[in-house]
Amino acid sequence: MSTKTTAVPSRPTQAPRKRGASPMKRRQNAAAYSMVAPFLVIFVLMLVVPLFYAGYLSLFQDRLVGGVSFVGLENYVRALQDPSFLGGVLRMVKFLLIQVPIMLGLALVFALVLDAGILYAQRFVRLGIFVPYAVPGVVAALMWGYLYGPDFGPAAQIAEKLGLPAPDFLSNEWMLGSIMNVVTWEFVGYNMIILYAALRSIPSELYDAAAVDGAGKVRTAWSIKIPSIRPALILTLIFSVIGTFQLFNEPNLLRSLAPNVIGVDYTPNLYAYNLAFINRDVNYAAAIAFLLGFVIMVVSYVVQLSAQRKERAA
Amino acid sequence: MSNRTHHRSRRGAALVSGAAVLTLALAACSGSVDTDDSSSGGSGGDGEAATAELVSQEEIDEAMSTPTKLTFWTWVPDIQNQVDMFEAEYPEIDVEVVNVGQGQEHYKKLRSALQAGQGAPDVAQVEFQMIQSFALGDNLLDLTPYLPEGTGDEYVPWVWEQIKSTDGSKVFAVPQDSGPMGLLYRTDLLEDAGIDVPETWDEFGQAARDLREANPDAYLADLPGNDMGQFTALLWQAGARPFGWDGGETVTIDVTSDEATQVAQFWGDLIADDAIAVDPDFNDAWYQGLANGKYAGWTAAAWGPVFLQGTAGNTSGNWGAAPIPQWESGQQISANWGGSSDAVMASSENPIAASQLALWINNDPESTLRLANEQFLFPTLVETLEDPAFVDQEAEFYGGEKVNAKFAEYSTWVDADFAWLPFMDLAYSEGEETVGKAIAEGGDLVAALQAWQDALVAYAEQQGFTVEQ
Numbered sequence: 001m002s003t004k005t006t007a008v009p010s011r012p013t014q015a016p017r018k019r020g021a022s023p024m025k026r027r028q029n030a031a032a033y034s035m036v037a038p039f040l041v042i043f044v045l046m047l048v049v050p051l052f053y054a055g056y057l058s059l060f061q062d063r064l065v066g067g068v069s070f071v072g073l074e075n076y077v078r079a080l081q082d083p084s085f086l087g088g089v090l091r092m093v094k095f096l097l098i099q100v101p102i103m104l105g106l107a108l109v110f111a112l113v114l115d116a117g118i119l120y121a122q123r124f125v126r127l128g129i130f131v132p133y134a135v136p137g138v139v140a141a142l143m144w145g146y147l148y149g150p151d152f153g154p155a156a157q158i159a160e161k162l163g164l165p166a167p168d169f170l171s172n173e174w175m176l177g178s179i180m181n182v183v184t185w186e187f188v189g190y191n192m193i194i195l196y197a198a199l200r201s202i203p204s205e206l207y208d209a210a211a212v213d214g215a216g217k218v219r220t221a222w223s224i225k226i227p228s229i230r231p232a233l234i235l236t237l238i239f240s241v242i243g244t245f246q247l248f249n250e251p252n253l254l255r256s257l258a259p260n261v262i263g264v265d266y267t268p269n270l271y272a273y274n275l276a277f278i279n280r281d282v283n284y285a286a287a288i289a290f291l292l293g294f295v296i297m298v299v300s301y302v303v304q305l306s307a308q309r310k311e312r313a314a
Numbered sequence: 315m316s317n318r319t320h321h322r323s324r325r326g327a328a329l330v331s332g333a334a335v336l337t338l339a340l341a342a343c344s345g346s347v348d349t350d351d352s353s354s355g356g357s358g359g360d361g362e363a364a365t366a367e368l369v370s371q372e373e374i375d376e377a378m379s380t381p382t383k384l385t386f387w388t389w390v391p392d393i394q395n396q397v398d399m400f401e402a403e404y405p406e407i408d409v410e411v412v413n414v415g416q417g418q419e420h421y422k423k424l425r426s427a428l429q430a431g432q433g434a435p436d437v438a439q440v441e442f443q444m445i446q447s448f449a450l451g452d453n454l455l456d457l458t459p460y461l462p463e464g465t466g467d468e469y470v471p472w473v474w475e476q477i478k479s480t481d482g483s484k485v486f487a488v489p490q491d492s493g494p495m496g497l498l499y500r501t502d503l504l505e506d507a508g509i510d511v512p513e514t515w516d517e518f519g520q521a522a523r524d525l526r527e528a529n530p531d532a533y534l535a536d537l538p539g540n541d542m543g544q545f546t547a548l549l550w551q552a553g554a555r556p557f558g559w560d561g562g563e564t565v566t567i568d569v570t571s572d573e574a575t576q577v578a579q580f581w582g583d584l585i586a587d588d589a590i591a592v593d594p595d596f597n598d599a600w601y602q603g604l605a606n607g608k609y610a611g612w613t614a615a616a617w618g619p620v621f622l623q624g625t626a627g628n629t630s631g632n633w634g635a636a637p638i639p640q641w642e643s644g645q646q647i648s649a650n651w652g653g654s655s656d657a658v659m660a661s662s663e664n665p666i667a668a669s670q671l672a673l674w675i676n677n678d679p680e681s682t683l684r685l686a687n688e689q690f691l692f693p694t695l696v697e698t699l700e701d702p703a704f705v706d707q708e709a710e711f712y713g714g715e716k717v718n719a720k721f722a723e724y725s726t727w728v729d730a731d732f733a734w735l736p737f738m739d740l741a742y743s744e745g746e747e748t749v750g751k752a753i754a755e756g757g758d759l760v761a762a763l764q765a766w767q768d769a770l771v772a773y774a775e776q777q778g779f780t781v782e783q
Contacts, residue, residue, distance in 0.1 A: 063776070063777045063778040064450060064451075064736070064737065064777040064778060064779070065563045065777060065778035065779050066778035145597075145598070146598070149598070149599055150599070151599050151602060151603070151608075152599070152602060172755070256594075256597055257594070257597055257599075258594065258754075259539065259540035259594050259746060259750065259754075260539040260540060260594070260746060260750045260751045260753070260754035260755070261754070263746075263747050263751070264743055264747060274743070277422045277425075277426075278418075278739050278740055278743045279740055279743075279773070280425070280737070280740070
């Protein structure tokens with residue numbers, strides 16, 4: 001959001017200086033730079049340098065026998081033909097198309113319901129939906145491991161009582177859905193809070209106008225609230241796209257329960273990690289990570305572009 | 315609990331965030347493009363002279379009375395007890411014990427530290443199968459000059475073979491514990507079903523099928539698809555020798571030999587008949603299965619008996635121990651599953667003190683007896699294996715049987731000539747992806763062996779090795 005610029009003093013029209021800014025301006029600049037310096041230093045050291053270093057690494061090959069050699073883009077060519085990498089990316093695309101709409105849809109509904117103020121235990125419900133986000137991943141995996149368990153999990157027990165076969169949540173066919181479920185549970189609250197905050201900042205005059213026009217709650221939500229929080233929706237969408245392609249924690253944790261269902265290449269991120277630490281192929285892992293970053297960039301850009309186009313058309 | 319948690323303790327990895335950027339950063343941290351990387355280990359210990367001349371007792375005495383700080387990475391529970399004993403013996407030596415994770419986590423961190431050239435411990439726990447993986451890259455100090463002559467004779471012969479270099483000229487670690495295999499079984503469940511304890515694998519297969527018929531809730535055994543350590547031990551026991559390394563650029567990969575195929579065929583048939591379970595091991599559901607009678611037996615290793623007491627305490631008195639079933643009746647062949655050692659890193663600045671720590675903990679009779687009786691590490695020191703305080707224990711859990719004595723006997727049945735690849739973490743990981751998957755899904759195990767073979771050969775060639783198949 002742009003800040004209002006009322007405080008800018010009207011500048012007397014004077015001849016522009018030959019070069020540079022006034023001493024006052026320069027001092028201001030210096031102060032500003034010194035204030036962002038801590039961030040910049042950390043940003044460069046922790047993000048930019050490793051990024052370039054990884055890019056540099058990805059151009060080499062380090063073999064257990066024979067040592068290091070420069071191979072140019074060979075690692076990238078290999079990655080683009082690697083069924084493990086491509087399979088992982090495809091799996092994530094599937095995940096994206098199914099899980100993200102469900103999660104964001106739920107988050108939006110929760111946010112709208114909370115914003116409408118039609119619940120009694122408003123705070124309690126809000127907190128309840130958000131709490132899973134605060135549960136550490138390890139604890140969440142233990143919990144879901146129990147819930148999904150084929151022998152003593154509640155679903156299995158209910159199925160047994162009903163004389164049905166226990167649903168095998170951890171089998172090949174169900175696993176992706178099971179992970180979607182965990183991720184949705186974890187992040188609905190997080191997205192809801194973003195959307196809810198955006199809803200709270202809608203000027204109330206709009207509601208008054210809508211009420212005058214005779215709009216009900218549903219109509220208000222559809223025609224005023226949702227269009228007003230479009231930027232927040234796009235934000236959550238892009239966060240979700242990025243999060244999906246970087247999926248790592250949940251499958252990595254569920255591996256202990258179903259080690260032969262979730263392979264080392266189940267998600268691209270998991271694959272890069274295992275390449276680096278099990279295959280001892282850091283260079284190839286760097287190439288995979290870079291390619292993954294590229295995929296995320298492209299998909300995020302496409303999402304943003306299409307959202308903007310719709311906005312312009314609207 | 316050293317042996318059984320290898321490659322399944324991936325929990326720690328979760329702490330690493332999933333962010334791609336972080337993956338990059340990780341990759342960057344652990345990466346090294348120093349061209350002299352492979353030779354850097356050679357300049358490690360200052361005692362590593364051109365010839366392996368014994369370090370004199372005076373030098374050792376001097377080193378042990380000089381204030382020294384050592385770092386020791388291990389995941390053995392309560393190892394602090396032994397370290398305290400060591401420090402009482404050598405008050406000038408200050409040992410910091412660090413548990414950086416179990417199995418795979420431990421190795422990942424160790425390798426990263428070694429590659430980074432800093433932060434590596436002086437002494438680290440290394441399982442038998444991983445020793446050659448760290449020997450490649452010259453990360454391990456040759457202990458020969460630091461150990462008294464004849465140290466090797468004090469250990470079980472096949473165990474000593476496991477910790478030497480491939481040509482037998484160097485000693486890379488001091489053995490800590492081992493896991494000769496045996497069969498643990500529920501006496502009550504087998505009796506109820508009218509089944510005798512199987513002595514051969516044929517009888518085992520028949521017993522597995524009979525038990526299913528008599529007791530549909532139970533399986534005679536579980537073959538986990540995530541435990542390549544166990545599967546490899548079964549190959550070992552059948553006489554297969556799937557791995558080898560000449561210490562240089564040639565590796566031997568032969569997981570499709572007749573013996574290995576026989577093992578795959580045998581278990582594959584049992585799985586196809588639903589005669590055995592195929593659950594992943596060492597997770598909660600599996601512990602429950604041991605406690606509630608889902609598994610009436612376990613093709614276990616020597617560390618198994620005590621582990622079982624802790625896991626299935628409610629079944630006390632109902633278990634028995636027997637030799638692992640044989641491929642030919644009358645044979646006496648076992649194999650090793652698990653087992654680890656303490657190795658000194660070549661980068662250690664205090665090679666004498668570090669090697670004395672590794673030696674003392676695993677050589678002092680009192681220390682090893684405590685390791686055996688309190689931490690349940692199955693001994694590798696012959697003296698401890700024969701110590702009445704260990705072997706003559708009567709285990710109530712096993713109906714008063716002297717289980718330790720039995721496994722001490724099975725330990726003498728292990729063939730010594732089992733070798734490893736210099737990249738066993740990858741080999742096990744690929745094994746899980748191929749053989750393990752086939753086990754879990756009831757697929758064709760023989761075809762899976764071929765897939766494992768292909769994956770290993772492809773990796774080895776890609777890494778520049780010459781492969782003998």
